Amino acid sequence: MKLPNKIGVLTSGGDAPGMNAAIRAVVRACAYNNLESVGVYRGFQGLIEGDFKELNARTVKNMINRGGTFLKSARCKDFLNAEGRRKAFDNLKRENVDALIVIGGDGSFAGASVFGKEFNFPVIGIPGTIDNDINGTDYTIGYDTALNTVVDAIDKIRDTANSHNRLFLVEVMGRGSGDIALNAGIGAGAEEILIPKLNMGLERLLDSLNRSKKSGKTSSIVVVSEGEKIGENILELAEYIEKNLPEYEVRVTVLGHIQRGGVPSCYDRVLASRFGVGAVDALLRGETNVMMGIIHNRIISIPFSEAIKGDNTIDEELIRVADIISI
Incomplete structure (x- = not known):
């Protein structure tokens, strides 16, 4: 796979505290590696409409402590259709974007996976959802x-x-x-x-x-x-x-x-930063169609197919603790 020169980043699905910290990390990791970066506004909808903005290390200042997502998010039915995805691909090529980082949940990753395979386009996912319901990672941003x-x-x-x-x-x-x-x-x-x-x-x-x-x-x-x-x-x-x-x-x-809503916790800021840097590193290693995860405090990458196949199981030990201490 050709290594990227310009990386796009977007947020999709429900917002989660720490998404801005993840965007910031992606952009600054790009700057550190002498790569260009571009933000896509309103998720996949903005991808289809070509709503892009060039980003750099200074445009993401003072973002690490902000809740929500300054790139905004939106549901996008058009991305479910081949025609919509074709428009998104054409817009990326027009802007010379040659890799994409998607911050969101399992629905966002399902769409990103289809898109990546359909156009042989490098895509990396960062799990951002308060539900913590994505397989293959101990924790999600937010x-x-x-x-x-x-x-x-x-x-x-x-x-x-x-x-x-x-x-x-x-x-x-x-x-x-x-x-x-x-x-x-x-x-x-x-x-x-x-x-x-x-x-x-x-x-x-x-x-x-x-x-x-x-x-x-x-x-x-x-x-x-x-x-x-x-x-x-x-x-x-x-x-x-x-x-x-x-x-x-x-x-x-x-x-x-x-x-x-609200100001992201220190843990979410650090996790988002690790995921953002990890996503850029993964692209530079030639990886694609994978999600960044954290297992036993180590950043890993797992295939989208594993991430979206089901949520994490309930911790039986926590259930036992809850039963005992509620008497």
């Missing part, structure tokens, strides 16, 4: 920041729960993976954690809440991962608990998109 945001919010909710002897159901993001729910639940001292994969069931939840009440707890926090089907939705779950355990006064908090 997960640590989101986790701390959730724990901070639950800490505040517990003050109110304790003051009024209430049961709070707190819905968090994370899709079906449940990493945010499980780790934030442990970190914030939740009495129960509901995750789709664990399939806890209503009766076990009621039994657990009954035990908490009998043990002398006057308030409780239950963390619910979005996608949990123990009730049709979290409001119906609250109604069910109140109906069967009338001694509880139940309140619902859906944290929503507050979990995506």
Whole structure:
């Protein structure tokens, strides 16, 4: 594979704290290696529309501490079509861009993989999603920041729960993976954690809440991962608990998109920087159609086909810890 002279970088899918730090690292790694770099605005949509801007080490100053993505992100149905991908390829060639780094999640990598193979175009992925649900990496950019945001919010909710002897159901993001729910639940001292994969069931939840009440707890926090089907939705779950355990006064908090925003944590800034430099290094080694990952604190590259085949498994040891310390 011909080594690149000009590298494009874009962010795709949901935003995540640390994406700007990753862009910054890519651009400065390019500058360090005497390569040109160009930013693609609005993800694959900008790729199709030719929305490019030249970047250099100075244009990305003061970006490492900013949440979101200054390149912006967008969903793009046109990239699913061969015609749309052809337009994207033509725009890249017109701008003399000969390699692409995509920062996003598994959906973004699926599109990038098809594009790379279709046009024999070098593509590298950097995992950026708060859900931490990509196979082949211990952590994704944004997960640590989101986790701390959730724990901070639950800490505040517990003050109110304790003051009024209430049961709070707190819905968090994370899709079906449940990493945010499980780790934030442990970190914030939740009495129960509901995750789709664990399939806890209503009766076990009621039994657990009954035990908490009998043990002398006057308030409780239950963390619910979005996608949990123990009730049709979290409001119906609250109604069910109140109906069967009338001694509880139940309140619902859906944290929503507050979990995506905010200043990235130090860990996410460092991880994003390592991924950004690693992605440029991978291209200079002649690699393509791979995602950067971190396993046992080592930066690795794995094929897109491995990264997008499924999410990480739930940590059984953490489940056991959660059960023990919630008595």
